[in-house]
Amino acid sequence: MLTHVVFLLKRRAAAQSWQRALIALLLGAMVFATDGFGAAALDANNAVTLRGADAFKVLVGNTLRSVGDSKLIPTFRYFMTERLEYRCRGWDPSAVTRKDIKLYGEAGGCELVVVSLKEGRLCESHQYEQCQDHELKLTFARRSDPTKAADGEAVGLVTLPGTDGTVTALIDHDLIKGKYELIKGNGTIFPSFDPVPKPELLQPDTLPSSLLTQDSARTPRSAGLSDAEATSRIVGNTMVLLGRDGKPDGRAGEYYSPDGRIVVISIPAPTEGADLAHPSAEGAGSIFINRWKVENGGLCRTENDEPTKFICAVSACVEVPEPPGDHAAPRYCAGNSGIGSHAYIAKGNPFRFDFGKSKRK
Incomplete structure (x- = not known):
């Protein structure tokens, strides 16, 4: 009887070990390669929360498109490189004819913001550098296989929690939090470019x-x-x-x-050395x-x-x-x-x- 109990315990330990290995494999796949995606991302029923560098790798090279109000042109955030983000704010097209929506969207343009990751926190430069109060965190739920997706295709849903912004913050915290579709590559109407001066x-x-x-x-x-x-x-x-x-x-x-x-x-150029007192x-x-x-x-x-x-x-x-x-x-x-x-x-x-x-x- 004792031998049987030991055998069952060994089987249970082996099963738990296998489960831990599978979870580690799935999470390891989320430590994205250079194109932003691993070979076996999780599906919508198995969303994963990522932090710091792992969360940032999901964003770099890809686009966040806000979801919610279908009557509005969504907000787009395209992290073109590890140093530069397109921030295209959503807007209300009700006063614009359908055929002119794109022209108004193009003329409205996007901000270009210098970004970086420091100690796991997302930092942005706008007259001075400001970092989020907490480590960057996001939840990713896969909808399709990111490794097989074409540029411009929605591959999943990203949720960014709210941050504890201060009154003097230049970062628009309402723009940071919320739910976004994750678009592979550049999902905006604007071109990519080489940010290095030529x-x-x-x-x-x-x-x-x-x-x-x-x-x-x-x-x-x-x-x-x-x-x-x-x-x-x-x-x-x-x-x-x-x-x-x-x-x-x-x-x-x-x-x-x-x-x-x-x-x-x-x-924009990085605002290194600038602070609230000397922006x-x-x-x-x-x-x-x-x-x-x-x-x-x-x-x-x-x-x-x-x-x-x-x-x-x-x-x-x-x-x-x-x-x-x-x-x-x-x-x-x-x-x-x-x-x-x-x-x-x-x-x-x-x-x-x-x-x-x-x-x-």
Whole structure:
């Protein structure tokens, strides 16, 4: 009898050991690989709570889409990298016609926020760095196999609990807590891009040959470009915004995509060392989209406040640098561009905007 009891105890211990091993295997699969997902995520009936680095790995490279009010455009939070998040706030489209919803969504844009994980807490920079009071925690319930999901597909439900924010907090805690669908990859209508400043952004386009051949004594301070020349010089290239010191920092500009979109971007810099007493002048960055077209030979574009209205006769000119012989730094001005005269044109798409990684085109 004693032998039988010992045998049963051994069997029970073995079964418990096997169960513990299975749970460890399932939880281990949630310590996500580089694409954010393991090979055997849990299903909706077996939701798992993750903390700290394991929770952060679920977010990086993927998108949270808020769920709740079907009448509202949801909030999107795309953690593009371990350092940068798109924060696209939800809004009420009731005053907008259905065909214009996307245009208004593009013009509304998203904040770009510097994020990091420190001691398991989610930290964000917006004039100064602030971390959540508690360790990052989320509950994930799988709906489909994340390893087989295509970009843009909802793979599960994420629940983020509320945090104990303070009155002085710059982080919008209402935006952090709640239920979200987890979208694989970039689930926004905005392009992915390379946030690292590129040398091409610091290389202005050359001056028009008509100005280069003029005698320096007779070279005008600025010269207007014809509609055709303005269009050919701007479309397919990037207007680079100069900083407060009059110099480019490689983080702000607007790209005139050949497909008719104008991607306007300002990439934020980390506010390291800034605090409540000495905040940085640097706020969150932003990304939004305007549109351009050519009408009667002239370049027309939309603006944020009226995304369906094209403003035509967009004038463009070039300001000759002083001294005139210094052809390395021409300054361009484009009327109605939102950039003003403190900019220059850089060739191509140095930010590497890629709409192919956005599944809500």
